[in-house]
Amino acid sequence: MITSKSAHPVVKWIDERLPVFTFLNRELRDYPTPRNLNYWWSFGSIAGVVLVVMTLTGIMLAMQYTAHMDYAFDSVERIMRDVNYGWLLRYLHMNGGSMFFIVVYIHLFRGIYFGSYKSPREILWALGVVILLLMMATAFMGYVLPWGQMSFWGATVITNLFSAIPLVGDSIVNWLWGGYSIANPTLTRFYALHYLFPFLIFVVVALHLVALHMVKSNNPLGVDAKEPQDTIPFHPYYTAKDFFGFGVFFLVYLGFVFFAPDFFGEPDNYIPANPLATPPHIVPEWYFLPFYAILRVVPDIEVFGFILVEAKLAGVILMFGSILVLFFLPWLDSSKVRSARFRPIFKQFFWIFLADCLLLGWVGANPPEGSFVVLGRIGTAFYFAYFIIIIPLVARFEKPLPLPSSVVSSVLNEKKGERS
Amino acid sequence: MNKKIQDAGAAGDDESRRDFLLLTTGLVGTVGAALSAWPFIDSMNPAADVLSLSTTEVDLSPVETGQSITVVWRGKPVFIRHRTEQEITQARNVDLAELRDPVPDEDRDIRPEWLVVVGVCPHLGCIPLGQKPGQPRGEWGGWFCPCHGSQFDTSGRIRKGPAPTNLVVPPYRFINETSIQIG
Numbered sequence: 001m002i003t004s005k006s007a008h009p010v011v012k013w014i015d016e017r018l019p020v021f022t023f024l025n026r027e028l029r030d031y032p033t034p035r036n037l038n039y040w041w042s043f044g045s046i047a048g049v050v051l052v053v054m055t056l057t058g059i060m061l062a063m064q065y066t067a068h069m070d071y072a073f074d075s076v077e078r079i080m081r082d083v084n085y086g087w088l089l090r091y092l093h094m095n096g097g098s099m100f101f102i103v104v105y106i107h108l109f110r111g112i113y114f115g116s117y118k119s120p121r122e123i124l125w126a127l128g129v130v131i132l133l134l135m136m137a138t139a140f141m142g143y144v145l146p147w148g149q150m151s152f153w154g155a156t157v158i159t160n161l162f163s164a165i166p167l168v169g170d171s172i173v174n175w176l177w178g179g180y181s182i183a184n185p186t187l188t189r190f191y192a193l194h195y196l197f198p199f200l201i202f203v204v205v206a207l208h209l210v211a212l213h214m215v216k217s218n219n220p221l222g223v224d225a226k227e228p229q230d231t232i233p234f235h236p237y238y239t240a241k242d243f244f245g246f247g248v249f250f251l252v253y254l255g256f257v258f259f260a261p262d263f264f265g266e267p268d269n270y271i272p273a274n275p276l277a278t279p280p281h282i283v284p285e286w287y288f289l290p291f292y293a294i295l296r297v298v299p300d301i302e303v304f305g306f307i308l309v310e311a312k313l314a315g316v317i318l319m320f321g322s323i324l325v326l327f328f329l330p331w332l333d334s335s336k337v338r339s340a341r342f343r344p345i346f347k348q349f350f351w352i353f354l355a356d357c358l359l360l361g362w363v364g365a366n367p368p369e370g371s372f373v374v375l376g377r378i379g380t381a382f383y384f385a386y387f388i389i390i391i392p393l394v395a396r397f398e399k400p401l402p403l404p405s406s407v408v409s410s411v412l413n414e415k416k417g418e419r420s
Numbered sequence: 421m422n423k424k425i426q427d428a429g430a431a432g433d434d435e436s437r438r439d440f441l442l443l444t445t446g447l448v449g450t451v452g453a454a455l456s457a458w459p460f461i462d463s464m465n466p467a468a469d470v471l472s473l474s475t476t477e478v479d480l481s482p483v484e485t486g487q488s489i490t491v492v493w494r495g496k497p498v499f500i501r502h503r504t505e506q507e508i509t510q511a512r513n514v515d516l517a518e519l520r521d522p523v524p525d526e527d528r529d530i531r532p533e534w535l536v537v538v539g540v541c542p543h544l545g546c547i548p549l550g551q552k553p554g555q556p557r558g559e560w561g562g563w564f565c566p567c568h569g570s571q572f573d574t575s576g577r578i579r580k581g582p583a584p585t586n587l588v589v590p591p592y593r594f595i596n597e598t599s600i601q602i603g
Contacts, residue, residue: 060463082468085459243449 027213032231033238034219036411040114041217042245043107048205049246050100050253055198057093065145067191069184072147073272091261097139098264099253101287104132112329113350115338116218122330124211129326131204136288136323138197141190143285148269153282155182155190161295164313181275221410222338223403230407281367289364290357294383295319296368297376318380325387332387335395342401346394353386475603477595480534488551490539493602497539497547498590499563500600503574508532510561511575521585525575528589536600537576537587541565548572548587563587 007015015021064083066075079086108128111117117125144155159176163169178185216225225231232238256263264286268279284292298315300307309317340347356379363376404410476493478500483489488501503511511525512532529535541548543565549555550563550572558564558571560579565571570581577586592602 056460060460063464064467078467078469082470084462084465084467086463086467088459089463 027234028239029233029235031213031234032225032228033217033234034225034230034407035232035237036219036221036407037217037238037241038220039241039245040106040110040220042242043103043110045242046245046249047100047103047107049249050096050103051198051201051205054093054096054100055202057089057096058195058198060089061093062195065191067145067188069147069187069273072145072187076146088257091257095253095256095261095264097142098256098285098287099249100135101139103249104135105287108132109354112353113340113347114218114220115222115333115335115340117330118333118335118338119330120215121211121218124208124215125330126327127204127208127211129323131201131208132326133323134197134201134204138194138201139285139287141194141197144187144190145194146269147187147273149271149273149279150266150269150282152182152273152275153278154284155186157282158284159186161316161319164310164316166313183275218338219407220339220341221404221407222342223407223410225407227406227408283365286361286365289362290360291319291322291364293360293364293376294322294380297363297373297380299377318384322383325384329387329391333391333395335398335400337400337403342403343394343398344401345398346391349386349390349394352382356382356386475601477599477601479599481598485533490551491602493538493590498602499535499537499539499551499576499587501535501574503533503535507561507574511535511573514573514575514577518579520578523577523586528575528577528586530592530594534600535574535576536589536592536602538590539563539587541567541570541583542578542585542587543568543570543581543583 007021011021061079064075064079064086066072076090079090081087083089111125111128140154140158144151159173159182162176163173165172174180176186177183178189219225266283271279283289295315295318298311298318300311301309301314335343335346337343340350359375360379360383363372363379366372368376404413474494476491476498478489478491480500480502483500483502485502486504488499490497490499492498501507508525514525516522516524525532528537539547539551544567546565546567548563548565548570550557556564556566558580560571560573562572562574562576562579565581565583568582570583571579572583572587573579575586576589578584590602592600595601
């Protein structure tokens with residue numbers, strides 16, 4: 001409860017009945033935050049801002065969009081040409097999707113680098129992976145709605161993944177489609193779910209924040225903030241820092257919206273969907289490329305000449321596995337030291353892993369031929385080796401650097417170093 | 421000690437500097453956020469394709485004296501009545517003092533034989549009856565609104581019932597002898 005005598009009587013009256021002000025005070029103002037967070041820690045709140053922007057623009061677009069295979073494409077063109085600021089809303093939404101993934105991927109790699117997934121933050125981490133999966137589903141279904149060529153054929157390829165499931169695969173695909181091909185029933189259900197999923201994301205984000213505030217933020221040193229001197233109140237220190245981050249973020253985001261709105265898009269998606277002609281080169285949105293690469297390069301898995309798993313099914317399993325493996329990361333990495341700053345070997349592998357993800361993305365953007373297949377297989381093998389072999393082994397055999405005794409001592413030592 | 425005093429002075433300056441920065445950035449941020457709400461709000465206003473439907477051309481040549489037609493303009497019905505001599509006289513010989521919304525009939529038409537009014541009752545938006553033969557036209561021979569009983573005369577003016585104003589005359593012009601453009 002707000003005990004401060006300076007609180008306004010109305011605030012007090014409300015707070016004694018519904019403690020919103022106490023809550024805000026505790027979680028957004030006094031909330032103790034490590035004093036040494038760097039700008040990599042701004043990406044969580046930036047992701048929250050993007051979610052809000054996506055929801056607002058999405059609601060406005062939904063008012064103008066027609067979810068019917070005969071009208072969807074034209075209704076999007078009407079938004080672009082006739083609706084007041086429709087072009088702005090659509091470009092904000094379109095590029096917002098890409099921004100959301102950039103921000104969340106940086107957030108995720110920050111978590112890996114600084115060991116933010118380790119005890120006691122395992123559930124916090126797992127909820128983050130759930131958000132990522134929900135985002136991917138939402139983005140995929142949203143991409144279908146404009147009903148262009150890439151929408152249609154992307155939807156065809158991705159839903160056909162489920163046909164790899166033995167025995168019931170085809171029935172599942174027909175169930176997903178609501179028919180025997182991607183058609184109106186598919187479009188209307190994708191629209192309904194594309195509207196629903198962001199609200200599920202909001203729910204999981206709320207849980208993510210509850211978990212965060214339970215265990216508090218990690219920090220670049222990865223040592224627990226124990227003393228009061230290790231932390232500073234969230235407001236005004238990190239509100240100010242986060243708002244500066246928002247400013248820089250919006251410069252980049254709006255730079256794309258106003259000056260290169262189709263930078264992330266595929267020109268083919270401005271051709272209306274044609275169920276009788278596949279574009280020569282289908283690629284998903286850039287944020288799916290590494291996973292798409294894994295899907296395509298996996299060969300038949302053979303044991304002594306017997307085909308154990310067919311390439312199609314193996315690709316699907318590995319593609320989903322590449323995300324599901326993240327759930328197990330807290331237990332695969334048994335090193336007690338969180339931050340890569342004190343883990344010289346882990347640090348090197350981290351950068352190789354990041355490069356590997358970029359390599360897979362590059363492979364995914366290119367046709368699955370020749371050396372790209374070889375590169376993709378090496379990249380895929382390393383991706384899984386990183387989680388399943390390298391991380392456990394490094395955790396076991398690496399000798400970490402000595403840790404600072406506390407956040408405050410390290411910060412003050414750095415200051416001294418700067419002065420001398 | 422000297423240094424301490426300097427620090428204290430600096431802190432004082434800092435405070436007013438910070439207040440100023442907080443105030444100005446806060447103000448710019450608030451104004452920016454408020455302005456960026458406009459595209460969202462404006463997107464709900466009529467779009468260009470809706471605005472482009474805001475004129476309607478009507479060919480009057482098939483409408484005989486005494487007949488009425490209803491056309492659609494901006495999604496609303498527009499009543500066009502080819503008035504008889506009797507109806508015109510009736511509309512013109514009204515004492516304006518009797519009217520709730522006093523407007524002479526001369527100001528409500530371009531050519532007396534053609535009356536053009538929006539067929540939406542100014543009370544709560546129902547469509548009055550009286551366009552088709554056999555429908556009630558009320559005591560004044562114009563239109564009768566079935567929702568709440570408003571009655572209009574042969575000039576579309578309110579004579580009885582809850583409607584506060586006359587049926588609205590839309591902007592229109594004769595593009596030639598026998599056709600008009602509404603809007």
